[in-house]
Amino acid sequence: MKHRTRWTLGAVLAALLLAVVFLLPPELRGLSFVLRAAGLHGTTADALARYGTGAFTVADLSVPTRHGPMRARLYHPDRRRGRLIVLTSGVHAAGIDEPRLVSLAEDLAMSGHPVLTPEPPDLLRYEITPCLPDDIEDTALWALGPGALAPEGKVDLFGISFSGGLSVVAAGRPALRDKVAAVLSFGGHGDLSRVLSFLCTGVQADGVHRKPHDYGVVVILLNVADRLVPPEQVAALREGVLKFMHASHLTLVDSKQAEAAFAEARAMEATLPEPAATLLHQVNTRDVAALGTRLLPFVKDFAGDPSLSPDRSPSPRAPVYLLHGTDDSVIPAIESTLLARALEPHTQVHLRPTPLITHAEMDRQASAMEALKMVRFWSALLGE
Numbered sequence: 471m472k473h474r475t476r477w478t479l480g481a482v483l484a485a486l487l488l489a490v491v492f493l494l495p496p497e498l499r500g501l502s503f504v505l506r507a508a509g510l511h512g513t514t515a516d517a518l519a520r521y522g523t524g525a526f527t528v529a530d531l532s533v534p535t536r537h538g539p540m541r542a543r544l545y546h547p548d549r550r551r552g553r554l555i556v557l558t559s560g561v562h563a564a565g566i567d568e569p570r571l572v573s574l575a576e577d578l579a580m581s582g583h584p585v586l587t588p589e590p591p592d593l594l595r596y597e598i599t600p601c602l603p604d605d606i607e608d609t610a611l612w613a614l615g616p617g618a619l620a621p622e623g624k625v626d627l628f629g630i631s632f633s634g635g636l637s638v639v640a641a642g643r644p645a646l647r648d649k650v651a652a653v654l655s656f657g658g659h660g661d662l663s664r665v666l667s668f669l670c671t672g673v674q675a676d677g678v679h680r681k682p683h684d685y686g687v688v689v690i691l692l693n694v695a696d697r698l699v700p701p702e703q704v705a706a707l708r709e710g711v712l713k714f715m716h717a718s719h720l721t722l723v724d725s726k727q728a729e730a731a732f733a734e735a736r737a738m739e740a741t742l743p744e745p746a747a748t749l750l751h752q753v754n755t756r757d758v759a760a761l762g763t764r765l766l767p768f769v770k771d772f773a774g775d776p777s778l779s780p781d782r783s784p785s786p787r788a789p790v791y792l793l794h795g796t797d798d799s800v801i802p803a804i805e806s807t808l809l810a811r812a813l814e815p816h817t818q819v820h821l822r823p824t825p826l827i828t829h830a831e832m833d834r835q836a837s838a839m840e841a842l843k844m845v846r847f848w849s850a851l852l853g854e
Contacts, residue, residue, distance in 0.1 A: 499852060503581050504845050524549045526579035533588055535608035537601050541566065541589040542609065544619070545575045551582025552852060553651055554620045556610050558588055560631030560657075561596050561689055563715065565589040569723075571630070581852060583626075586613055596692045596715065598632055598662065600777045606633070606640040614649055624651040626854070631801065631829065634658020635809070639777055641786035650788040652854040657794055657829050659801050660781040660809030663773035666690055670762035670769060674802045683799040683829070684756040687765060688715060691749065694768040699746045707746040710738040714753050780809055785816035791851045792819065795827030822847045 526547040533542045543566045555578055559571045566572075566589045575585040590605040592598070610627060613619040627650055629637030634655030641650040659665045664675050669686035672679055692711055696704045717731030736754050739747050752761045776782040790813055794806040803823045810821040826840055 499581060499849060503577055503848050503852065504841070523580040524582060526576070531586075533609050533612050535605050535612075537591075537604060540591065540605060540609070543575070543587045543589075545579035545585040545587075547579050547582045547584060549582055550584060552584075553622055553624060553626055554584045554586060554613055555626045555628050556586050556588065556606065556613065556637075557628045558590070558606055558609075558630065558633040558637060559593060560633055561593050561598065562719070563594055563596070563712075564719070565594050574630075578852075583852070584619065586619065593633070596689050596712075598689070598693060598773075598778065600775045602633070603636045603639040603643075603777050603783075606637055607643050607646055610640065610646055610649070622651075624649050626650070626652045626654070628654040628656065629658060630656045632659060632662075635660060635662070635780045635805075636778070638780035638786060638790060638809070638813075639783045641788055641790075642780070642784040644784075647784075647787050650786060652789050652791065652851060653786055654791045654793065654851060655780075655806065655809070657798055657801055657827065658780075658792070658806070658809075660779065660805045660812060661773075662778045663770050664808075665801050665805060666769040666773050667766065668802055669758075669800075670766040672758075672762070674804050675808060676804050678802075678804070680799060680802060682758055682762070684753075684758050684761075685715075685718070686800050687758050687761045688753055690765045690769070690772070691753065691761060694765060694772055695749075697768050698749065698764065703743060703746040706738075706742055707750060710735055710742065710746075710750040711753055713738065714750075781812045785813050787817055789818040789820065789854060791847070792821045793827070793847065794821075794823050795829060796823050796825050798827070798829045800829040820847065820850060 524547055526545050529544050529546070531542045531544055533540045557575055557578070559565065559568055562568045566587045571587060575587055578585045586609065588605060588609040590602050592601050606627065610625050613625055614623065627637040627641050629635070635658040638653055638655055638658070640646060641653045668674050669682045669690060672682050674680060688711060692708060695707050699707055713731060713735040717728050717735060720728035720731055739750050739754065742750060773779070792806040792810055794803040796803050806821060806823065810819045813819050822843065824840060824844060826844060
């Protein structure tokens with residue numbers, strides 16, 4: 471995705487030289503994509519980033535699903551060079567307008583892949599529900615229907631963060647299993663209950679202790695607020711938490727607006743009765759330990775539906791690509807490792823843990839070898 475990176479110039483130039491010497495034309499397409507997605511610039515980098523690219527158009531659509539019409543956006547390349555990609559965002563109120571999702575869709579469209587980005591309503595509300603894999607499945611089936619979106623009769627499913635695991639779930643469903651060519655889970659999960667337990671305790675499935683990101687426990691709180699406070703407090707608590715989430719997103723674009731929004735969320739504490747006031751205070755102070763203790767008893771019930779976990783759902787037949795940051799503090803990288811083990815008896819799996827990524831963001835320093843591994847991962851995926 472197009473994020474500002476800290477890739478060192480020397481490492482990048484070394485990777486470029488390795489690419490020129492060793493990469494085949496299909497891998498040069500992968501290199502071109504990675505350079506664009508990483509936002510790297512320079513005379514050589516810019517020239518290679520433009521390799522095999524072209525213009526595209528953008529149109530908003532409405533996709534029919536079993537849960538009602540759903541907003542979506544289509545990025546259509548002028549010169550098509552690959553299958554349609556159904557690209558689903560993570561849990562975010564901006565939905566298909568989220569800048570990082572838009573950048574990724576644009577980079578893929580420049581490479582010649584049509585990209586359809588659905589906007590499941592539950593993701594906009596920070597809710598993780600069984601409706602989400604339904605929405606991904608229904609979007610893909612709609613695209614495979616009459617029309618020119620998927621003339622090959624197959625699509626690719628790409629999902630970011632929690633939508634990564636849910637895209638794997640959708641790809642394994644009977645109606646879609648033979649119509650998916652490849653699946654990408656970018657920083658996704660294998661078992662939702664396992665991830666939520668980590669977010670509450672800081673203990674990964676392999677016993678390793680890691681400080682969890684406060685974003686994750688706040689999402690859990692939004693989903694189980696009705697089990698923690700009296701009914702008359704639920705709406706106000708969620709409103710306060712959503713103000714905090716909005717402020718957190720603003721830190722990426724406008725620090726002054728972000729601080730004003732954080733102040734609003736803090737001010738709401740005084741307007742709430744207990745226990746909602748204390749819970750919102752713990753959100754505002756990013757007290758992950760205290761929130762985690764309160765939330766842990768509800769994790770298994772909240773995450774109990776098998777359709778929320780690819781580990782507990784039918785496996786896809788299509789190759790599955792798992793890309794994960796080794797230091798991810800939202801969904802630990804062990805999730806992709808365990809998911810790979812669960813899927814390997816049933817399909818081909820490509821696992822790429824990498825230090826270049828935090829949580830679905832390429833924003834770490836790159837060695838030449840790590841950069842080359844990333845190029846080859848994306849080359850294989852886009853060439854399926």
